[in-house]
Amino acid sequence: MTRPRPCARRRWRPAIFALAALLPAALAAQDTTSGVRIGLTYTAGTRPGVYVAPVAGAFADSVRAMLSRDLDYGDRVTAITPDGGDPLTGALNYPLYARLGAQAVVQASVTPSGSLHVALHDIAAAKVSMVGDFPLPQTPLSPEWRLAVHGVSDEVERWVTGTRGIAQSRILFVRDKGLWIVDSDGANAKPIGIGGSTAVTALSPAWHPSGRYVAYCEMGDQGTRIVMKDLQTGRSQRISARPGSNLTPAFSPDGNTLAFAAGDDGTDIFAVNPFTGEQPHRVTVSRGQQDSSPTFSPDGQHIAFTSNRLGHPEVYIVDADGANVEVLTSTGFGDQLYRSNPDWSPDGRRVAFQSQINGVFQVMTINARDRSVQALTSEGRNEDPTWAPDGRHIVFTSTRSGAKQLWVLDTETYRMRQLTRVGSARQGAWSPRLDNAK
Template sequence: MLAVAAMVSTAKCATAQDTTRKGVRIGLTYQPGTKPVVVVLPISGVAGDSIAGILSRDLDFSDRVEVVTPTSAVAFDAARGNGGRAPNYGLWKTLGGAAVVEGSVTAAGVLINVHDVGQARIAEAREFPLPSTPLSGDWRMALHGLSDEVLRWISGTRGSAQSRVAYVRDKQIHIVDSDGAEDRVVTQGSTALSPAWHPKAQYIAYSKFGERGTEIHIADLSNGSTRRLTAAGGLNITPEWSPDGQWIVYAHGAEDGTDLVMAGALDTGPVRKITVGKGTDNTSPSFSPDGRRLAFTSGRSGHPEIYVMDTDGANAELLTPFQFGETSYRSGPSWSPDGRRVAFQSRIDGRFQIVTINLRDRGMKQLTNEGSNEDPSWSPDGRHIVIASNRSGSKQLWVLDAESGRARQLTRSGGARLAAWSPIISGAR
């Protein structure tokens, strides 16, 4: 049994803080309260290796389960047991396995069986259609959807693999899949900043340097067209879509400070001013999931802090507590999808770190301490936060597990920043 355990390894990803998990301790170090172990069996057939590989990695990136992939035929046979017709439930139960994922390539896609090891039976089975071109962008996104569904079967919570991250690199807006694949640029020309996703992920709003100021533009990802939302001139930055997709809140700066305003996303109707900053800076709005409140950065107290208010500007209150004897600098709030927390960046010992604050008890939790870490944005399932960090020497996007602080590197080209995590991409494009 130890021999078998030694022949399997957990799917690992590059991580700077991953110091607690090792691949060959399955069954020996498993403790109640740690994550359930999911065994992903090899998949034969066309692109079977890729399917099993992407599925295993998505499940690992979810941080909700411990993924084990048998790496040899011996391990595979042992895992299968019973003449190869069913997983060796007894063995996996002893090793701490909670679920075994078994896939087989079909004409239309892939058939997935998820075995409940404890019950020694198939808990869920479904054939997932896949686009006909393996490893194409659409094929990958469909497979990520499969991963999210498998995770829901096992853990009860759908994952966020079927999503993308928009960010800024080389002065342009880029989009990359949640697993780091399919990186592409969606803007061109002058400096573009602060991408924000439409709630259905069809559009991205962003700010762009113009001749007379900075403008808000909207890119339609379905056809590659772009249009300008704001009039030329003045400072127009940090757009954010309302959860219903009808409105865009952004920061408008003139000669009397920068205030948040709300504009119709689809028309050129009047713009409504939300904050009354009296010459201060008010930027970086983030909607509560119910669309009723906004978190934002304001310098109204003399230095940037996080505030929350109603979407009409009423009931503004300082969210982050006063730091006695220190000039704090907190900015870039992102409201969690469950509505309970706000993540932001806070200057600590001269560098930005990612902190979350619980809206109920105002308890704060620092998630990073390595390098400088900025611009948090929550994953659609609320488990992860994408950030920009220079911990590897260059500025890259990293994905933090908001529970454990575990981090994985998302991008591989320097200068990545201002990330925004998309909603679930439903329906492959």
């Protein structure tokens, strides 16, 4: 029931690869076998098997498919969902599910009032371990309804693993010069009415930790500025229109500070409280060079950013008050000196960034403490990594399928999935968990 600790990641990798090799076989078995499956083992202890039983009630198939897919995408459990079958009734045959490799069974039903009733069976203990009732919005299959079902998946994941899932989150990205949003499972990709033309191009979206505000770089014929939009009221507010360029906004974890890069002779990192109307103050001094792409450590005490102050782009770290600048990505990995776009993980341990290998960008992480580096991608051009709120998944831009698309990577198991299938997508920004937002 525990996931591999990051420090032991290397030790686990062979097991994970073995599992990955088994997965196609498991999927094939799913396709061809109806009813009972036997003989599948799911590396108990690392990824518990969870059987999502057929759901009773209205829109049951959609609910079951979503729960199952969310658990699968969470990469902490192995979702077992054979096609077909009837909703479970009466007492469960616990030994049968144990033989199937399931350590838990999710039994759900949509009640006549439209809420989702969920029971979690602990197979080893042969009893119901958790029960919950989750109200769902009025309109089945609407984006709000789906978001609520994702929230149920996340709670089930917490029941099973102790850690809440991230299915109830969305990803902002840039498409056709405008901002788009997509659900964590790739559904409901749509523009959100910001930018979309050459006259008003929106770039570099950044979420406020509340999920209510988004800051972005607006580019028009007059250059660039930083704008913050309240997604609840629709009100927009200009945060910075300094002479020169204004780019790459990022909120602090407490939501009270917005950092960004600006300047007309080189760019420096500035910070401002976007809610008080105060003047931005300078954090870094690039002396005519370019500092950009700030990202806060989860305690808000440090900022990582890209700078070319030594002649080529590297990732640096500075105290939030501007003291103690030091280069983070200084070790001799890769063959080209171009590292940029840092994003600090929510658990504070790692900074994801992009680095050129043979002239092509790849996504990597560097350990904030011991500076050990890990390359996460190798196929196509991969860039702009952003952490999911679980500090484990990363969304990034990749050309591996042709045009730029967003992909999601689990940094523990290296499982990867394509998130967007629109014309092209880039600069993904993963929202916080949207448990309270609409």
